[in-house]
Amino acid sequence: MLEGLRGEENISELCRREGIAASMYYGWSKEFLEAGKRRLAGDTARAATSGEVKDLRRETVALKEAVADLTLENRLLKNSMNGLYR
Structure with a gap:
């Protein structure tokens, strides 16, 4: 071309x-x-490559796992605090 x-x-x-x-x-x-x-003209948007998509999916899974871990820790701490003050 x-x-x-x-x-x-x-x-x-x-x-x-x-x-x-x-x-x-x-x-x-x-x-x-x-x-x-x-x-x-400044339009830099483009389609992601399959490798970039795979990397983003892996990162998303890792972040979701981190949020789940922190949520569980938070609940356990709240429950232990509630048990101390009853």
Whole structure:
């Protein structure tokens, strides 16, 4: 695609060589250019990679476990305090 955007090669020849339809090439180039415009305008949002998603899921599980542990400790401390003052 970059070769076509640079004008290094005729688009129809490039598509024939790569075995893709010209409509697919033009769709990709449009998406590429739109993403570039958004990035230059300050829109840095992007889709997370599968590795990032897996890492975030592991972190979420660890945080939920930490919250559960702290909640249990808190309940035990409250119960022990209530027992001392009765």
